[in-house]
Amino acid sequence: MTSGSRHVAIILPLPTMSEVQLHYEKKKDVPESIRKYWDQRKDLFSLYHHGIHLTHDAWFGVTPEAVANKIATDVALAVPENKNIIIDAFGGAGGNTIAFARSGRWERIFAIEKDPEVIKCAKRNAEIYGVANKIWWVEGDVFDMLSTRFKSLGGNAVVFASPPWGGPAYRGSKVFDLSRMQPYNLATLLPSLWGFSGHVVLYLPRTSDLNQLAEYVPKGDKIQVRHYCLHGASKALCVYYGNWKAFRS
Numbered sequence: 001m002t003s004g005s006r007h008v009a010i011i012l013p014l015p016t017m018s019e020v021q022l023h024y025e026k027k028k029d030v031p032e033s034i035r036k037y038w039d040q041r042k043d044l045f046s047l048y049h050h051g052i053h054l055t056h057d058a059w060f061g062v063t064p065e066a067v068a069n070k071i072a073t074d075v076a077l078a079v080p081e082n083k084n085i086i087i088d089a090f091g092g093a094g095g096n097t098i099a100f101a102r103s104g105r106w107e108r109i110f111a112i113e114k115d116p117e118v119i120k121c122a123k124r125n126a127e128i129y130g131v132a133n134k135i136w137w138v139e140g141d142v143f144d145m146l147s148t149r150f151k152s153l154g155g156n157a158v159v160f161a162s163p164p165w166g167g168p169a170y171r172g173s174k175v176f177d178l179s180r181m182q183p184y185n186l187a188t189l190l191p192s193l194w195g196f197s198g199h200v201v202l203y204l205p206r207t208s209d210l211n212q213l214a215e216y217v218p219k220g221d222k223i224q225v226r227h228y229c230l231h232g233a234s235k236a237l238c239v240y241y242g243n244w245k246a247f248r249s
């Protein structure tokens with residue numbers, strides 16, 4: 001430091017979760033990194049303006065409402081009749097859980113989420129859609145839960161999993177390498193989920209490597225993969241592992 005000039009370091013504390021803004025009214029207030037998703041807010045939740053809450057990561061991780069509704073319809077049509085429980089393994093801000101609840105197909109709907117602040121958002125969002133009391137909210141790690149508290153439910157349950165993909169950077173690769181998915185790659189995720197329930201749906205990047213998905217299929221068996229589109233473009237794909245009824249279209 002030269003004499004006469006002074007550098008003063010001001011260390012600002014990181015905002016705690018409760019200080020992070022969970023609902024925006026104006027685009028100018030939305031952080032640059034998620035501003036493009038604000039333009040899609042009515043696609044994410046048509047009732048956004050009723051006060052939907054989203055954490056920063058939920059802005060890019062949540063399933064758009066029309067896609068979530070279509071998945072809920074597909075799961076209901078293709079699942080065997082005896083399955084009456086659905087477990088949303090990475091409940092997040094509630095996009096898929098709310099759609100499963102609104103479908104009216106399930107006797108019990110569980111949403112597992114390890115971040116308590118995210119669960120608060122999901123509960124609020126479900127209230128806005130009038131389905132909060134149809135959902136059991138479970139705070140914790142999905143792998144722990146499936147091997148302990150939920151262990152006895154596996155035979156009656158379907159698992160839907162929309163895991164984190166490691167952020168929007170997934171778009172950087174033409175074919176998404178599922179062995180590099182963060183924090184859980186396919187090899188970590190699928191055997192635990194499929195070991196728990198015979199019916200598993202994974203919501204994954206639209207560019208996912210289909211060869212990697214096929215590696216887990218027993219010889220002679222099939223999996224069904226469906227792209228879910230919005231405004232004429234794929235948003236993501238779902239892989240249906242297990243003995244699902246064939247989709248008609």
Ligand code: MGP
Nearest residue numbers: 060061062063064162163164165166167168171235236
């Ligand atoms: P996107 O690719 O970030 O947006 O997410 P968009 O608008 O399709 O991109 P562009 O190429 O058209 O500009 C597409 C969809 O993927 C989102 O609506 C989410 O449903 C889903 N998604 C994105 N990310 C980063 C995640 C994630 O980490 N986890 C999960 N489960 N879904 C995600």
